[in-house]
Amino acid sequence: MATYAIGDIQGCYQSFKRLLKEINFKPSRDTLWLAGDLVNRGKGSLDVLRYVIDLGKASKQVLGNHDFHLLAAAEGLRKLRNSDTLEEVIKAPDAKALIDWLSQQPLLHYDKHLGYVMTHAGIPPIWKLKKAQMLAAEIEKLLSSKARKEFLENLFGNEPLCWSDDLEGEDRHRSIVNYFTRMRFCQADGSLDFTSKNDVASAPKGYAPWFSYPSKVTKDTEIIFGHWAALEGHTGVKSIHALDTGCVWGNHLTAMRLEDRKKFKVAAVKQDLI
Template identity: 45%
Template sequence: MATLLVGDVHGCFNELQALLAQADFNPQRDTLWLTGDLVARGPDSLKVLRYVRSLGNAVRLTLGNHDLHLLAIFAGISRNKPKDNLTPLLEAPDCDELINWLRRQPVLQIDEEKALIMAHAGISPQWDIDTVKRCAREIEAILSSDIYPLFLDSMYGDLPNCWNDQLSGLSRLRYATNAFTRMRFCYPNGCLDMICKDVPKKAPAPLKPWFEISTPVTEKYSIAFGHWAALEGNGAPDGIYALDTGCCWGGKLTMLRWDDKQYFQQEFLGQEVQIGS
């Protein structure tokens, strides 16, 4: 019974299949955790969504910013750009079913027994664990409701960038969404910087990666995240696992087997590979 944590798939279906084959993944026995950004940029977003959905309870995923952007495109809020390679998915006969399944997925995974958290971008340094859970539930509730397009239409924007428990409505949801799905750098006080996307050594002072600001959450839990391909899986402190290694950008797809902390990686494949083949 293995727990397998995989970084951003971004439509790289063949690579996901080959990576899971390396660890002999069996959905009847093992659990697959996915950091989000299942779709966009890579060649086979449709196959990825169909496959992940088919795994049922064997998968635990978190939504990423590209997954939310797909929902916004479907809702007519954002434009479908050719570089995202989403047209086959949007034109598929089961697109409605896949979208309705996707918008009911979580933005946060927590395993208390393992003391493990997964979120696409990370956990805001300004949050305690109760706030983390509460904000995740609020996003998930509105995404699964009939008014989800209203939320998607308002999620774009970089403000507010400082947490206040008195935040309410769409401003509160926007901050939480940015923290869970877009955050990279913070100011020393934990306020989010939503502009810099570089590697930490090139970031202007006083910005720090969110995971370099110690909080009660990071002291109690290990955190696995994706989103930040420029890190190439490096530079995070002990207990913080950066799993996006930029497969869709010509890098690799990375998996961590949690049980023994063994890493697996898969470079781009030019042909379809099935588990067990």
């Protein structure tokens, strides 16, 4: 019986199945934690969603920025880009069930017993764990309500760049989602930068990787995140684990066994790539 956290799958179904074989995953015995971005850019987004849904309680997943993009596109609120591979999902006969399931997934998963919390992009240094849980729950409530379409319609954008407890409405919701799903570089006060997606050396002046600041969360638990392929799975911080290793870019898909932090990886399967 083991728990494995896996970085961004992004529709790389064959690579995902290869990794599950590598770790000898048994859904009757083991549990997966999936760090968001289940879909997009790889060729098998539909297969990934169906497989994960079928796992039921054997899989815990959080939403990433590409998952939000799918939710909005399925509502007709965002146009698909040339690099997107989501049309197959949107046109699938079971599309409504898939989208409804996706909209019910959390932004944050925490297991006190195992001692880990997982979000797609991380948790900013300005938030404690309880704060992060509370803010994630705000968004989860909206996504599972009749207000989902209105929420998604006003979700996308960069502003505001810095969190404030005084934020309200669309700005508040957008800020929460951006921290959980798009964050890379920030300032000590939590101000975000979205201009750079490269490695830590590319930090804009006055900014640093969010995990380089003292964390209010790691006093209580370790953090698992994906989203940032340029890190190649390394943060340099013992209690903060980066698991996106760029499978969709032809690199690797990585899993970490939470009980002993052992990592497993497989090379991307070419059939997954556009």
